[in-house]
Amino acid sequence: MADLVPGAVRVDRLRRRMITVQIIGAGVILLLAMAPYVFEPSVTSQWIKLFYLITLATSWNLLAGFAGMVSVGQQAYIGLGAYGVFVFNDLGLDPYTSALVASVVIGAVAFGLSFIAFRLRGGYFAIGTWVIAEAVRQIVIRFDSLGAGRGRGIEDYTADPVLRNLFTYWLALGILVATLIGSLFLLRSRMGVALQSIRDNEVAARAVGVDVTRAKRIVFVLAAVMAALAGSVICLQQIGVQSPSQIFSVSFSAFMVFMVLIGGIGTLEGPIIGAVVYYVMDLYFSQMGLWYLVVLGCLAIVVTLFLPRGLWGELRARFDITLFPVGHRVVALPRPAEPDASASAPAPRTSPRTDATATTASTEG
Amino acid sequence: MVIVNALLQGVLLGGLFAMAALGLSIAFGILRVVNLAHGEIMTIGAYLAAVGLSSLGVSVWVSLLAVVPLMGVVGYWVQRLLLQRALTLGELAPLLVTFGIAIIIPNALIELFTTNKQAISTGDLAVRSIKLADGLYVGVLPLLTMAVAIALIAGTQLLLARTRIGRHMRAAADDSETLRLLGVDHRKVYAAAMGLAFAIAALAGVFFGMRQGGVTPFDGQLMVLFAFEAVIIGGLGSLWGTLAGGIVLGVAQTLAGVVSPELPLLVGNLVFLAVLVLRPTGIVRSKVVV
Numbered sequence: 122m123a124d125l126v127p128g129a130v131r132v133d134r135l136r137r138r139m140i141t142v143q144i145i146g147a148g149v150i151l152l153l154a155m156a157p158y159v160f161e162p163s164v165t166s167q168w169i170k171l172f173y174l175i176t177l178a179t180s181w182n183l184l185a186g187f188a189g190m191v192s193v194g195q196q197a198y199i200g201l202g203a204y205g206v207f208v209f210n211d212l213g214l215d216p217y218t219s220a221l222v223a224s225v226v227i228g229a230v231a232f233g234l235s236f237i238a239f240r241l242r243g244g245y246f247a248i249g250t251w252v253i254a255e256a257v258r259q260i261v262i263r264f265d266s267l268g269a270g271r272g273r274g275i276e277d278y279t280a281d282p283v284l285r286n287l288f289t290y291w292l293a294l295g296i297l298v299a300t301l302i303g304s305l306f307l308l309r310s311r312m313g314v315a316l317q318s319i320r321d322n323e324v325a326a327r328a329v330g331v332d333v334t335r336a337k338r339i340v341f342v343l344a345a346v347m348a349a350l351a352g353s354v355i356c357l358q359q360i361g362v363q364s365p366s367q368i369f370s371v372s373f374s375a376f377m378v379f380m381v382l383i384g385g386i387g388t389l390e391g392p393i394i395g396a397v398v399y400y401v402m403d404l405y406f407s408q409m410g411l412w413y414l415v416v417l418g419c420l421a422i423v424v425t426l427f428l429p430r431g432l433w434g435e436l437r438a439r440f441d442i443t444l445f446p447v448g449h450r451v452v453a454l455p456r457p458a459e460p461d462a463s464a465s466a467p468a469p470r471t472s473p474r475t476d477a478t479a480t481t482a483s484t485e486g
Numbered sequence: 487m488v489i490v491n492a493l494l495q496g497v498l499l500g501g502l503f504a505m506a507a508l509g510l511s512i513a514f515g516i517l518r519v520v521n522l523a524h525g526e527i528m529t530i531g532a533y534l535a536a537v538g539l540s541s542l543g544v545s546v547w548v549s550l551l552a553v554v555p556l557m558g559v560v561g562y563w564v565q566r567l568l569l570q571r572a573l574t575l576g577e578l579a580p581l582l583v584t585f586g587i588a589i590i591i592p593n594a595l596i597e598l599f600t601t602n603k604q605a606i607s608t609g610d611l612a613v614r615s616i617k618l619a620d621g622l623y624v625g626v627l628p629l630l631t632m633a634v635a636i637a638l639i640a641g642t643q644l645l646l647a648r649t650r651i652g653r654h655m656r657a658a659a660d661d662s663e664t665l666r667l668l669g670v671d672h673r674k675v676y677a678a679a680m681g682l683a684f685a686i687a688a689l690a691g692v693f694f695g696m697r698q699g700g701v702t703p704f705d706g707q708l709m710v711l712f713a714f715e716a717v718i719i720g721g722l723g724s725l726w727g728t729l730a731g732g733i734v735l736g737v738a739q740t741l742a743g744v745v746s747p748e749l750p751l752l753v754g755n756l757v758f759l760a761v762l763v764l765r766p767t768g769i770v771r772s773k774v775v776v
Contacts, residue, residue, distance in 0.1 A: 185578065189577070189578070191578055191581050191582070191585075193522065193585060236763070237759055237762055237763055240762045240763070240766040241718070241762070241766075243518075243520065243577055243581070244514070244519070244520020244522070244580075244581050245514075245520055245714070245718065245722075247520065247522060247581055247585075248520065248522065248710065248711065248714040249714075249718075249762070251711060252711055252714070252715065252755055252758060252759070253759070255711060255751070255755055256752065256755040256756060256759065259751055259752040259755065260752065263748075263752075371707065372589070374585075375585070375589045378582060378585060378586075382582065386578070410597065411593040411594075411596050411597050412593070412594075412597055414589055414590075414593040415589075415590050415593050415594050415597070417589065418586040418587070418588075418589035418590035418593070419586070419590060421582065421585075421586040421589075422568065422582075422583050422586040422587070425572065425575070425579050425582045425583055425586070426568065426571050426572060426575070426579070426583065429575055429579065
């Protein structure tokens, strides 16, 4: 490969890979959207769970993996998303529209709450979000119309169970697709560069002019909207909320942490893999009762300490593969044929040989 | 008189919150680790005392003599074996490890002991009280809790200011590299600090259990939030601040309890969030950074 000479490089955004991803992605989405015509509702209702798990994992990964905010209070938005379905359903909207409207409102709530949460940093931010989640739960259960501490069902719902499952499936799939596409384009945008620089070194990012607080606030709100949408899917699938302490449970945060850590924090692919691993484990081991959560906790600790890059990180380190191109690659332009043509290019201060940079420098998300 | 009584009870409740917050404050001040499992360590302390009482018949006070040092040793080794490694991996890792512990402990406790309350009885101590005026009583146990909390804070302050290990801890908090150059193993210093934090947490957990008459697997979640709120309200880095923060939280909860028995937790949380918005550095200006 040619040497990297200043003036003779271009930044490759992996556009060709991006086009491939778009074509394959569109195909996969189309197939998944048709799946209810092929599979029984009992199968697709299982997939709904996988879809909202991936959505949750992706949202937590944006928070912790890219913006460096470990939140253990995302259950606040999951719960609000579920209860938002009731609120707008009672106002006369159908449950599916309610879910979408609620998520927008909850995004606004999260924007307000960010001004409280951002007073704290690091570990105290984590517990602060937990307190906010508790306060939100305690406020929600004070409303008798929302079932107080008992939970409640959706009043006005599609009567036919097959159609209900179908609509919920499409909604969950749509939310998942929107989450993944949104994250991919967010990370490829200018904001994405800022986020990846915050992930790598927050102080340095601030020093080169990244508005760190603004970037974090945007991610905080986006993650809350995604969690709210996932929460409303949970509510729609269970036709209500069984108990507020369940939908506002800190266990949701534990699942998110687990999925992201296992898959690989700070990558787009990791949370998807982590969610699939969690989903499969959940299918086979959930009859172990609460020991299952004990095992998850232990695995999370082991992965944090001994496999900090997660499954996807290890795979990528070994085989240099990416599914979603979010990185930049500096590539040397082909050398001009005439030897004296380089005189017109700005003269490099150091000879290319002594320049210590590798022939391709790249950032990978 | 109801209000005065609630104020007094709130202040004494603050002693308990301060005791719970002290361990969190030490761990953060010296190791910069926010221990999300702090409440669960308190729960473990209370469970050990409860099991000692129910299966061995040992009184709570005697079991404290074993439980507190035992949890200190546990803290020492948790730091050396798990958290020390996590500290080298960046900011997120220690948080995630302690969150893992915070998920493991309550679920294991539910499987082992069910969700039933494990009784921690203190004889008549829990109900004994001193009459100050008509309608104004001071419980002996809350008074004792407050005294122990003050003694612990003063003791920790002395330990950090006057003793050799205390100096090492402060040095490790400032610059562990230089401490190493001077021939002190900073990992042992960190581990000792975490051991101290665990021991105090266990003691606070037993006092919490005595106040509640027992302990359930869910108490840890409540307690870690109380402890954290006391630390933040009081102001990060100030040990006496945690006492002030605990008292503010305690008074807020008992005053809310006068209005409605469902309100204390919510009002406590809202007071905390209000302090965070209005005075994020806490109510006590810290002079000594632990």
